[in-house]
Every structure is written in structure tokens, then in C-alpha cells.
Amino acid sequence: MNRFALNHATTKFWDQREAVEACARIGAGIGLWREPVAAAGLAATAALVRDAGVAVTSLCRGGFFTGGDRAAIEDNRRAIEEAAVLGAPELVLVCGGLPDRDTGIDTARARVAEALAELAPYAGEAGVRLAIEPLHPMFASDRCVVSTLEQAVELAAPFPAETVGVVVDTYHVWWDPRVFDAIASAAGRISSFQVADWVTPLPAGVLTGRGQLGDGCVDFRRFKTAVDAAGYTGPIEVELFNDVLWSRPGPEVFAETVERFARHVA
Template sequence: MSLSLNQWTTRRWSVAEAVDGCVRHGLEAVGLWREKVAEQGLARSAALVREAGLRVSSLCRGGFLTAGGLPGEEGRLAFGRALDDNRRAVDEAAELGAACLVMVVGGLPGVRPGEPLPSRLSGDVAGAPERVAGFSKDVAGASEVAGFSKDVAGARERVAEALSVLAPYAGERGVRLALEPLHPVYCPDRAVLSTLGQALDLCLPYPEEQVGVVVDTFHVWWDPRLSEDVARAAGRIASYQVCDYLHPLPADVLLGRGMMGDGVIDFAPITRAVLAAGYTGDIEVEIFNADVWAADPDEVLATMKARYAELVV
């Protein structure tokens, strides 16, 4: 295993700057983000990584597959758009030679990441629920209200349905999909998969080289079944990502990731379990944190290397 910089940790850096930073700091791999790759250009990004002699440890991200859980034509069109975008993501991962395409599967249908819920009392909904096109007339007891669905089981079914289409497509292109369970606090808007066990169960119908899982310490450290599920994931771990879980979380919980050692996670036993499960890939540091993003990226990498050596391995 070796240390990899996930590009979002030094968010201000372009692909070219992240590649150059990895070379300066002696890293062998970089995890890229689709937005940054699009800004740099796909072909140019692939060339920069190749010329630097780096590996692409992951491409973030595919997923957001659950909008198909909306009713009627809206859901059908949303599901088609999600599949099309994920096919493009697979093609990008193939061009970059990424070890995996990270899949953040999506939250409840109609709930947008980081935004308030659509109001059930907005517009014609108040006093006339039967006018909400495609939704249950019994708003008070419905699982679909005012433009979003509360059907979490149905959302997970949409993920499984999408995998039945995307896994073979990825396999034909030599790309491994990596399902990432997220901490339960993100279940409404980002990922209806909250445990490693849930993600692993969705993988099992497919070959290991087509679909695997991400073990991200921030998201899974709390799980009482983590050791058992990491062992059960032998051969399926496509990515191991590390950062710390801050306490208390900030107002924007998306930015609650910290540098290793600044939070509550004990990394050593998780790393031992991942190693025992046969993982030999890169270990990515992926941090969403306003203070880290504001710091000098070279100082961030220096701290990251020191904390990785001291706490992770």
C-alpha cells in the first residue's frame, strides 16, 4: 500500500497542480474528481498523470441513482439521465486508468444535497394534495409528498436496478465500480447506503472486478459490525480512504472531516482489518474541511504524510 492524495483534500488545486504536488511530495498516486478533470480536459488529465508516473487511485464520483424513485414520467426520465451520466463517468475512469469509480449512490428521491426539503405546503399542495401530479392524494400518510419520496427501501431498490445496467457496462470497459456507504447523517440527501454490509450485499451478484466497496473511515468507524463486514469484504475492497471524524461536527456536516489525529477515530485497527482482508491498493486521504482547504496545500500534504505514517499505518 502507498499514500494517495484525494484531490478534494487540496480542493483549490487543478489536476495539473495536484499531479505536480504529488510528485514534489513523493506520492505515487492521486484520486481525481470529475469536475476537476473536466476543467483540465479528460485527455490532458490522463496525459499529465501518465507522464508523471502516477496511478489514479480513484475517480470521484459516479452514482446519484435514486431519482428514479420519483413517480411517473419524472422518475423514468431522471433514472435515464442518471444512467447516462454514470456511463460517461465509467468512460472517463477507463480513459484515466482509474483503479475504481467511486459511487455515491444518492439519497431519498427528490431531496437535493445540502438543500432544505421541498415544502409540503408550497403552491397548490396546501389544501389540495390531489393536485400534486404523480404523487399520492393522501399527503398526510403518503411516502411521496411535495416533490420528494420518503421511501428509503424503494430508493435502495433503484440503486440495485441501476447496478444491473452499469456493472456489465463497466466490466466491458475494465472499470470497477466502488459503492461507498456514507455515515447515516447523509442518508436523506447523499447515500441511502449507510453501512459497509449494505454496500457489500449489493456487490455480491457481480464479479469482484466489476463491483466493490469503499471503506472510508469517516463514514464507517462507528459501525459495530465493521470488523466482521471488512473481513466479509475480502476481495471486494476497491478503495480505502482515511480522514478523521471531528467532534462536534460543524454546522455544515459535510465539512466535518478532519486531518487524521484531529478527531475521534482509531485508525490502526481499521487498517489492520483492511490489510487482513487482502487489500493492497493505495490509501487515499480525502478531507472536506474549510480550514484545510484554506491552508497552503503543500503544508497540508506535509502534515498528511506525517499523520499517515504516525496514525494510519
């Protein structure tokens, strides 16, 4: 249980301060999101987590590189700076989908590699790791052209392991027949291990249908064993995008999530 971390998206509409305080009470870390951090103020949030003694396990999120525009690079520089101020060691990247009808998937993927090359030195100087998150292939067109962990590892490979890593999120990769080989090949580069369950039917738009731990078909202990075997000893973030959970009180969802984590993951 000492590896449990709450990703704030699980309790998206719960006040960030209350979520941090709840994590402090059980010695958990927290994954923060840029928008609520900005709303509360970057310096105020940094002070909040420092005073509470809560580790910021990741900052979500940078990325969206596939338009090939300078604005994305500049925004990611700011995200790196924010992560550094918060003491977040990892900046999670959702790399972007197909920007328009004329840009093919290979071009979009090449733009991700180019953006990483430009940002990696800056991240390295800031002491923040760029954490490439492969998203489920159902998001390939609109959110992320990086669809497998193997692909994420290949994108990270040209860079120092302490500068560019990969995220293993069970929701996105559980189906992949190559995922356990990819986890082994990611040794030393695992930035974050996130857990969410896979449940069907998926809701319209498919973004907010992640299952509470234990409600679906993901074998979390198998993933934990594989990630541990790859040398990852860091926090395990629970990140659930789920309309039903979001409609419930934050403290209740937090308590349920801690209990499910103990039962299905720890």
C-alpha cells in the same frame, strides 16, 4: 508510506496539476474528481498523470441513482468512460439520497441495485470497477441511502468481485459495531480504503467537518489491520472535506497530510 494516496478533495482548491506533481515527487497516487478533470480536459489530465508517472487510484464520483432517471445512468456511463481514459481502476459511487418526499428509503435502495445491474456489464467491459461507498447515516436522506458497509457488500454481492466493489472510508463507518465483520466479508471486493478522522462539533450541513488524521477518535491502525487482513493491498487515500484545510495553501496541507499519514496510519 508507499500506499499513501492523496484524494484531490483534501486540497480541493489546489490546482490539479500542482497536486499531481506533488504526488509524483513522493511516489504517491492520486484520487481525482470529475469536475476538475473536466475543467483541465480529460485527455490533458490523462496525459498529465501518465507523463508524471502518477497512478490514478480512483475517480470520484458516480452514483446518485435514486431518482430513477435515465440521465443518471447516462452520466454514470460517461464517468466509467472517463475513468477508463484516466486509467482509474475504481469509480467511486455516492449512490444518492431520498429523491423526494414520496419515495421511501426501500424504493431508493432498490433503485441503487437496479442501476448497478445496468451499469456493471458496461463497467466490466471498460475495466473499471464500480466502488459502492457507504456514507455515514447522517447523509442518508440527502446523499446516500447506503449507510453501512454490510449493506454495500450485500449490494455488490450479485456481481463479479472485479466489477463491483465497496469503499471502506473510516469517516463513514468508524462508529458501526458490525464494521469489522463487514470488512472481513468484503474480502476481494475492497475497491478503496479511504481515511479521514472523526471530530466534533460538526459544522452546519455536516459535509465539511472531516478531521485531519490524528485530530479525532478514529483508530486508523485497527482499520488498516482489518482491511489488510481482508486481502486489500492497494492505495490508502486521504480524503478530507474540511473548510479550514481548504482555506490553507495546498502544498502546506499536502505536507501536513503526508506527515499525519506516516504517524497515524502507515
